[in-house]
Amino acid sequence: MQAYLALEDGTVYAGTGFGAGGEQWGEVVFNTGMTGYQEVLTDPSYCGQIVVMTYPLIGNYGINKDDFEAKSSFVRGFVVKEACYRPSNWRVSNKIDEFLARQGIIGIAGIDTRALTRRIRNYGTMRGVICTGAVDPRELVEKAKSCPPISGQELVPTVATKEIYTVPGSGPRIALLDFGAKANIIRCLNNRGCEVIVLPPTTAAADILALNPQGVMLSNGPGDPTDVPYAIQTVKQLIGQLPIFGICLGHQILGLAVGGKTYKLKFGHRGANHPVKDLVSGRVYITSQNHGFAVAAESLPPDVAVSHLNLNDNTVEGLCHKYLPVFSVQYHPEAAPGPMDSEYLFDRFLANITQQAAS
Template sequence: MKAVLALEDGTIFTGQSFGAAGEQWGEVVFNTGMTGYQEVLTDPSYCGQIVVMTYPLIGNYGVNREDYESIRSFIRGFVVREACDYPSNWRATYKIDNFLAREGVLGISGVDTRALTRHLRSHGTMRGVIGTGNTDPALLVEKARACPQLTGQKLVEEVATSQIYTLPGDGPRVVLIDLGSKHNIIRRIRDRGCSVIVVPPGITPEKIAELAPDGVLLSNGPGDPTDVPATIATTRALIGKYPVFGICLGNQIMALALGAKTYKMKFGHRGANHPVKDLASGRVYITSHNHGFSVDEESLKGLDVDVSHINLNDNTVEGIRHRHLPLFAVQYHPEASPGPHDSDYIFDQFMDMMRGEGR
């Protein structure tokens, strides 16, 4: 079946439909990872987006339940050059076509994804619509232009838990504010013996105090950080009371709670091979990324907050740390999945902070 991807600037890409059929809109973004498509498909941070994979062959090792990063897929569309029909992997339980159909995600293959990526890199991420079957490309362009912007969609509410639940452990008690957390963040904390109490994003500081945590973790998640004012206010109330660690969206929320600003990037960072420099040690780590917003470095001045990490591709802020209080965050994903495990040490720093051994 024919499929069309129409961008709001009038650019049209045609291909073949796979996965679910119909019509869907979203913000069109690209991911440069060569592997890890299953983790991308199940990462809640991609909620509201149509994801373009730059690597030309996707689906060659299938999909398996063990590598999900959430209970289901939250992306709205998936764009590839070629979708593999015959995966080879003893763990595979689905072909990618079957998986997308099961999850209700529209896929389009046969697209010149490198040309599409160059277009997005030059003009920035933009709204788009995928339509399957006999669809009018001009009408899809008009629909793309009428789509809501990413900001204001309150995507965190779609992906976060609404209930408090506990994953027991023998070590420190960590309250994880779920903004769309990946499973591997929880795994990395539990691997260190922690008891993890997962709470919804609208939790109050008073309720957190009742849970008696040794530390608080702000998870990753989708959308604009300014769309979760309640979480920002709660984080502000936690400052100085508990060690607080943020990842990705959690980094942006911490910055806003401290009085800094964030901004939307032209095309963001999405992939598993971004070089990030730890300014304290001088070491460079290859890291996994998925974010379209960043902390404004200029807005940190006068806040007793230092930039702790920078991206060596564009010098954007990849981490912040308070000079006196037990607060720090990183913009990238130290839990990887997909990606290298270079930055797993970040979780050890959080453990040290909860033990009172680090700032």
């Protein structure tokens, strides 16, 4: 079936639709990962966005039952150069077009994703409309212009848990504030023996402390961190009470909670090949990232230091409190399918918990 992607700047791409039919709008972003499209599709942080994959062939190893980061997909659309409908992999349980159709997600294939990516890099992320069927592309452009920006949308409540639940473990009890947590964050904690209590994002600090956790994890999630002021207030009240570890949106929320400011990046960081320098050890890690906002280094108070730096554009990739067991990273140390080089940060978090218990 005929399909279109229209951007707010008037650019229209025509291709072949796959997955679901219909019309949807969102912020158009690109991901540079060569693998991991299933993890991208099920990462709650992509809620509100139409995702463009820069790798030219998507779907060749299908969809399997083990690599989901969430039970559902929250992307608004999926854009590829070539979609493979005959996957080959010993774990495959579904084809990508069937998966998208079941999730109600519109896909478009056969467009020049390189040209689209270059446009986003040059002019920044844009609002767009993805549509199947016989339509007037000019009308789609007007619709794209009228779409709301990513900021101001209440995306976190859409993807986060509504109920408290526990993943059992014999080790430290961790309270995970869920802003759209990827499943692998829970796995990384659970694999280290932690009992993980997953909490809705609106959970108050007093209610968290009443659970007697030994540490607090702030998860990833979608959208603008300033759109979750209740979480910022909660984290403010938790700082100094317990060891805290924040990832992605959790990192930005922590940055705001300590008094810093955030800003929107031109086209964000999304992919599995971003070099980040750990300023404490001096080591460089290749990281997986998915974010459109960043913490402004110059806005941080004197008792908070920048711990990690992005070597592509020198943006802040990590924070640490100089006197308290509180730190965060902008990238994903739990990233699946990888790289997994930064899982040491979970061990650092547990070491903080052990030291806090001994003091």
